Amino acid sequence: MSDPKAKLSTTSTQSKSPTSGVMLQQVLPFALLRGEAMVEKPQDLFIPPDALEVILEMFEGPLDLLLYLIRKQKFDILDLPISPITTQYMTYVDLMKDIKLELAAEYLVMAAILAEIKSRLLLPKQAVDEEEGDPRAELVRKLQEYEVIKKAAENLDELPRIDRDSFIANVDLADNFVAPVINSQVDLAELVTALQGIIKRTQAFEHHHIQKESLSTRERMAKILATLKDAQSTNSYCDFSDLFSIKEGRQGVVVTFLAILELIKESLIECVQAKVYGEIHVCLPKQ
Amino acid sequence: MIAEKIRHKDIDDEKLQRLVEAALFIADKPLSVQLLKRDFLIEYRVSNLRIRDIIIAIQAHYKGRGVELNKVATGYRFQTPKELSDDLAHLYQEKAPKYSRAILETLALIAYKQPITRGEIEDIRGVAVSSQIIKTLTERNWIKTVGHKEVPGRPVLYASTQEFLDYFSLTSLDQLPALMPMAELTD
Amino acid sequence: MIAEKIRHKDIDDEKLQRLVEAALFIADKPLSVQLLKRDFLIEYRVSNLRIRDIIIAIQAHYKGRGVELNKVATGYRFQTPKELSDDLAHLYQEKAPKYSRAILETLALIAYKQPITRGEIEDIRGVAVSSQIIKTLTERNWIKTVGHKEVPGRPVLYASTQEFLDYFSLTSLDQLPALMPMAELTD
Numbered sequence: 001m002s003d004p005k006a007k008l009s010t011t012s013t014q015s016k017s018p019t020s021g022v023m024l025q026q027v028l029p030f031a032l033l034r035g036e037a038m039v040e041k042p043q044d045l046f047i048p049p050d051a052l053e054v055i056l057e058m059f060e061g062p063l064d065l066l067l068y069l070i071r072k073q074k075f076d077i078l079d080l081p082i083s084p085i086t087t088q089y090m091t092y093v094d095l096m097k098d099i100k101l102e103l104a105a106e107y108l109v110m111a112a113i114l115a116e117i118k119s120r121l122l123l124p125k126q127a128v129d130e131e132e133g134d135p136r137a138e139l140v141r142k143l144q145e146y147e148v149i150k151k152a153a154e155n156l157d158e159l160p161r162i163d164r165d166s167f168i169a170n171v172d173l174a175d176n177f178v179a180p181v182i183n184s185q186v187d188l189a190e191l192v193t194a195l196q197g198i199i200k201r202t203q204a205f206e207h208h209h210i211q212k213e214s215l216s217t218r219e220r221m222a223k224i225l226a227t228l229k230d231a232q233s234t235n236s237y238c239d240f241s242d243l244f245s246i247k248e249g250r251q252g253v254v255v256t257f258l259a260i261l262e263l264i265k266e267s268l269i270e271c272v273q274a275k276v277y278g279e280i281h282v283c284l285p286k287q
Numbered sequence: 288m289i290a291e292k293i294r295h296k297d298i299d300d301e302k303l304q305r306l307v308e309a310a311l312f313i314a315d316k317p318l319s320v321q322l323l324k325r326d327f328l329i330e331y332r333v334s335n336l337r338i339r340d341i342i343i344a345i346q347a348h349y350k351g352r353g354v355e356l357n358k359v360a361t362g363y364r365f366q367t368p369k370e371l372s373d374d375l376a377h378l379y380q381e382k383a384p385k386y387s388r389a390i391l392e393t394l395a396l397i398a399y400k401q402p403i404t405r406g407e408i409e410d411i412r413g414v415a416v417s418s419q420i421i422k423t424l425t426e427r428n429w430i431k432t433v434g435h436k437e438v439p440g441r442p443v444l445y446a447s448t449q450e451f452l453d454y455f456s457l458t459s460l461d462q463l464p465a466l467m468p469m470a471e472l473t474d
Numbered sequence: 475m476i477a478e479k480i481r482h483k484d485i486d487d488e489k490l491q492r493l494v495e496a497a498l499f500i501a502d503k504p505l506s507v508q509l510l511k512r513d514f515l516i517e518y519r520v521s522n523l524r525i526r527d528i529i530i531a532i533q534a535h536y537k538g539r540g541v542e543l544n545k546v547a548t549g550y551r552f553q554t555p556k557e558l559s560d561d562l563a564h565l566y567q568e569k570a571p572k573y574s575r576a577i578l579e580t581l582a583l584i585a586y587k588q589p590i591t592r593g594e595i596e597d598i599r600g601v602a603v604s605s606q607i608i609k610t611l612t613e614r615n616w617i618k619t620v621g622h623k624e625v626p627g628r629p630v631l632y633a634s635t636q637e638f639l640d641y642f643s644l645t646s647l648d649q650l651p652a653l654m655p656m657a658e659l660t661d
């Protein structure tokens with residue numbers, strides 16, 4: 001039922017209701033508003049006029065308003081005096097309507113309930129079905145139940161809250177902190193798919209011999225280059241024979257030999273023979 | 288995703304205490320013993336009991352200091368003690384969110400009467416519960432749906448969350464203030 | 475925003491230390507002595523010198539613990555000690571994005587056509603190979619340079635590494651899958 005525009009403000013109150021102009025100048029606006037016609041006036045409405053709207057808006061609903069009336073008048077909730085409560089309730093509801101507060105339908109439903117209880121209480125005792133018991137019972141139970149929750153909400157509001165009553169410590173990481181990166185995973189199939197993608201895209205690729213058989217040669221080529229790079233960095237060189245390993249057998253020797261031939265063909269290495277029939281030195285090309 | 292590493296390294300109490308303390312300070316949420324083990328101590332061989340002892344030692348160490356180590360629903364976290372609230376709060380007063388009575392009453396009903404349907408909340412409060420209220424509470428992660436009530440229309444049932452407890456620095460629902468007793472209606 | 479209040483209240487050292495410590499822990503930025511005074515100690519009569527002494531006391535207190543109070547350009551802030559960075563790193567692991575097609579194609583070409591220059595890769599792929607790709611593959615230890623090709627510009631030659639083979643559980647390049655039916659590959 002809350003209307004955000006209907007906030008506490010002198011100007012809005014004035015402009016909203018023709019009666020509020022009167023209210024503003026009076027200490028007891030409620031009595032004046034209702035005039036002599038009013039039989040019972042709430043005892044507690046010593047409220048600054050411009051606050052009236054806000055106060056009325058504060059009610060969370062008909063149960064809340066009823067509870068407010070009961071507590072202010074110090075009525076016994078278990079022995080609810082229906083007649084005066086109904087009168088006061090209606091006064092407030094009319095007032096809400098007067099200052100054009102958006103009135104939730106629940107308020108009118110409650111008014112009807114109160115009127116009904118009142119009428120049943122007026123019936124002679126015998127006419128009331130014994131089974132039904134006190135016609136107020138259901139309303140009283142609801143009021144009590146609501147009051148429990150209203151109080152629980154108030155208690156909840158008072159619990160220490162983060163960022164209001166307590167603040168959470170936050171500490172920065174050290175300047176040298178580096179978040180480690182988890183490498184993403186690749187499987188062999190993806191690698192093959194990537195290469196097949198290239199093959200499909202480009203004709204040029206077909207001129208390159210890529211086949212299983214040549215891979216051992218290619219691998220050996222890379223190994224030889226790495227060996228020669230190491231040798232170069234220590235200013236030494238490799239003997240041709242050092243590149244072969246007897247342990248690899250005939251197959252290995254052939255692969256190494258093919259790799260060396262391929263490297264020479266592609267000018268990736270140089271073979272130097274210092275003297276006739278001397279050892280052949282293998283090295284990376286001089287700059 | 289991350290290959291489970293074997294907890295093999297030993298760690299002495301001093302190092303363990305430093306590490307647990309640091310972890311609790313930098314984490315952006317409360318840390319349970321399980322979380323501490325999983326996220327910060329994965330390489331070390333350390334028992335839950337030992338971690339709990341270390342936490343008790345840290346709690347003792349921070350008694351009377353500028354922050355204290357509190358246990359809340361989802362774990363432990365460092366926060367400022369009650370005694371400093373007034374001195375610290377004025378700076379943050381404007382930032383502290385305020386909640387309407389409608390929100391607090393709805394939240395109270397869900398916390399105390401869970402699981403509960405929106406219809407049941409409306410029944411007790413005597414007014415409609417706006418969707419905005421449910422949305423706000425859901426977005427704050429204070430309430431969640433926990434199923435449907437087997438009545439016509441199968442309305443959604445709401446319950447409170449661990450984050451709700453964390454926010455109010457509670458460890459469990461038992462710690463909520465007791466409901467006021469209802470006077471018995473006698474006839 | 476906050477009206478300037480008169481600094482009139484006295485505060486003892488213990489309370490001052492608690493308050494300064496709490497402020498430093500909850501602030502979202504480093505705090506200078508001035509900021510501490512303005513934002514957290516406005517109600518108290520306390521000198522800069524006293525605040526500085528308190529800060530020194532706090533720094534001493536946190537020596538060797540899970541956090542330390544450091545002075546940075548704009549003030550003081552709590553940070554985890556450098557020594558703990560490795561242990562704390564677990565929580566903050568970042569997952570690298572999945573490798574792009576460009577990276578996979580480059581890697582495949584280096585694996586199957588090694589040794590190969592960047593220019594040759596570009597020729598085959600028909601697009602430029604960014605330095606970032608080479609960097610990523612080098613950092614991953616999957617490729618290495620094995621020399622220069624003796625053509626103008628002496629471009630670097632790339633080959634795959636032992637780590638590359640290990641990663642794919644291969645003992646040698648022979649074990650790389652054959653690409654296509656041979657007919658398609660021969661001209």
